[in-house]
Amino acid sequence: SQQGEEDPQALSIQEGENATMNCSYKTSINNLQWYRQNSGRGLVHLILIRSNEREKHSGRLRVTLDTSKKSSSLLITASRAADTASYFCAKGGRGSTLGRLYFGRGTQLTVWP
Amino acid sequence: DADVTQTPRNRITKTGKRIMLECSQTKGHDRMYWYRQDPGLGLRLIYYSFDVKDINKGEISDGYSVSRQAQAKFSLSLESAIPNQTALYFCATSEAGTGGTDTQYFGPGTRLTVL
Numbered sequence: 001s002q003q004g005e006e007d008p009q010a011l012s013i014q015e016g017e018n019a020t021m022n023c024s025y026k027t028s029i030n031n032l033q034w035y036r037q038n039s040g041r042g043l044v045h046l047i048l049i050r051s052n053e054r055e056k057h058s059g060r061l062r063v064t065l066d067t068s069k070k071s072s073s074l075l076i077t078a079s080r081a082a083d084t085a086s087y088f089c090a091k092g093g094r095g096s097t098l099g100r101l102y103f104g105r106g107t108q109l110t111v112w113p
Numbered sequence: 114d115a116d117v118t119q120t121p122r123n124r125i126t127k128t129g130k131r132i133m134l135e136c137s138q139t140k141g142h143d144r145m146y147w148y149r150q151d152p153g154l155g156l157r158l159i160y161y162s163f164d165v166k167d168i169n170k171g172e173i174s175d176g177y178s179v180s181r182q183a184q185a186k187f188s189l190s191l192e193s194a195i196p197n198q199t200a201l202y203f204c205a206t207s208e209a210g211t212g213g214t215d216t217q218y219f220g221p222g223t224r225l226t227v228l
Binding site for chain 1: 117144148153154155156157158161163171201203205207209215216217218219220221222224
């Protein structure tokens with residue numbers, strides 16, 4: 001399977017704490033992206049990191065990529081109740097699969113007030 | 114107005130019926146995708162199209178067909194619906210030639226129930 005796999009499947013924290021989600025993959029990638037989904041709604045793109053990048057920031061989001069370990073992590077700092085959602089990593093295909101994304105099963109994040 | 118729209122938003126149908134889900138976009142993107150989402154399984158690609166004359170099967174195309182009527186429209190059909198096609202269906206678009214970023218923009222989804 002070319003899917004990314006997120007870990008943990010579920011994460012429950014208090015407001016103000018940091019949330020870290022991990023994603024592993026098996027085959028080489030063009031890029032790795034993180035998406036957010038509020039309950040039953042469409043996915044929203046959060047951040048993209050290219051295969052030649054190691055770290056990227058966007059507001060309270062920090063993404064790292066370790067291509068030697070085929071893994072990525074998404075850190076949300078100072079979490080808020082509004083961050084409660086499912087978070088998916090998506091691996092960008094390369095070569096014959098360029099233009100496709102392979103989604104993991106997601107991490108359900110719950111942030112308690 | 115939403116950039117990617119899907120109709121209907123909810124549909125309940127019976128086994129054996131033909132169903133069409135429609136997707137329209139105003140983003141001007143060449144690439145369009147259909148996914149299904151089942152609880153605990155993430156998103157799985159059904160079909161995708163990189164331009165009007167290009168249609169490709171995804172991971173789980175059996176039981177589905179698609180039509181790319183125009184750059185802005187991509188329809189998904191279930192010729193004879195069965196209960197295990199009950200799922201949340203998403204359409205997405207992306208822009209070609211973006212240096213390989215492939216960021217996708219999703220519609221709000223169609224919740225389909227097959228009885």
